[in-house]
Amino acid sequence: MTSSSSPSTHGASRARQYLLVFAALAVITAIEIAMTQASIAASLANAVFLAFSLAKATLVAAFFMHLRDDSRIYTAIFLLPVVLVLAFSTLMLMSAGGH
Amino acid sequence: MTSHSRTHEDEFRAGRELSLDHRKLGVWLFLASEVMFFGGLIGTFLHYKATIPSPESAELDTILVGINTFVLITSSLMVVLGLDAIQRGNRRGLVTFLGLTTLLGAVFLGGQVYEFVSLYRHGITLTSSVFGSSFFTLTGFHGLHVLIGVVWAALTLGKVLRGSYSVQDHVGVEAFGLYWHFVDIVWIVLFTIIYLI
Numbered sequence: 001m002t003s004s005s006s007p008s009t010h011g012a013s014r015a016r017q018y019l020l021v022f023a024a025l026a027v028i029t030a031i032e033i034a035m036t037q038a039s040i041a042a043s044l045a046n047a048v049f050l051a052f053s054l055a056k057a058t059l060v061a062a063f064f065m066h067l068r069d070d071s072r073i074y075t076a077i078f079l080l081p082v083v084l085v086l087a088f089s090t091l092m093l094m095s096a097g098g099h
Numbered sequence: 100m101t102s103h104s105r106t107h108e109d110e111f112r113a114g115r116e117l118s119l120d121h122r123k124l125g126v127w128l129f130l131a132s133e134v135m136f137f138g139g140l141i142g143t144f145l146h147y148k149a150t151i152p153s154p155e156s157a158e159l160d161t162i163l164v165g166i167n168t169f170v171l172i173t174s175s176l177m178v179v180l181g182l183d184a185i186q187r188g189n190r191r192g193l194v195t196f197l198g199l200t201t202l203l204g205a206v207f208l209g210g211q212v213y214e215f216v217s218l219y220r221h222g223i224t225l226t227s228s229v230f231g232s233s234f235f236t237l238t239g240f241h242g243l244h245v246l247i248g249v250v251w252a253a254l255t256l257g258k259v260l261r262g263s264y265s266v267q268d269h270v271g272v273e274a275f276g277l278y279w280h281f282v283d284i285v286w287i288v289l290f291t292i293i294y295l296i
Binding site: 014015018019022026029032033036046049050052053056057060061063064065071073074077078080081082084085088089092093 | 127131132135141150175288290295
């Protein structure tokens, strides 16, 4: 059997780092839920929600999925379809807005 | 040695030279295809949301789903703590954290079933409106992925209990973790576009 190529193999525990990332995810989620109960302008709230969503997804991919210090090839494989989907969705929404 | 086996040897050598584990590479390629799958569903949902009014969305329970989101994020933490445990030779820790992952995944599914039943009682069904169709298709496929993840977690837990995985070889745990975190990321996006925006 081959060993894992995970960067943390045989290294120090990453439990503290994982707990910090989890705390950030939990706090952001709590703020999001609190914002839905407050009266905030929709345009501002939507921009904040999208930024929070991007931040949370990036934290999970970078730290929990180890893209931060794993091979950049994995990052490229994952990000290429994300960019394509974002381009597709943007063009479709622009098209929907024009009608 | 046949030319066929030589070709395979060359492929594996190429993977090693790039410091890639072919099993992890396979999972990442699968996840890339999943991005396209969910991207199509999310794009469709956003298109309908932008073009067709959906007053039914007022029936969505953001607090309940927010708690469910917290449950899924916590399950992701359990997976990485389990991986961290086996990387340091702590098999008992891996068993505990994989067990908690399975439990939290089941709790998430229970919350989703509760939400679906509540919406059906309010007359929002798969065929009641465009919103109902796109909502249940999108969240239903995500729920199916969570269900597959729960089964995968239970199977991985079974392998651990039978003595599989060690400090030297734990790619099986890592591969499951990649899938589970991806399902988590998809939910983070769905929570935003369906319930928050």
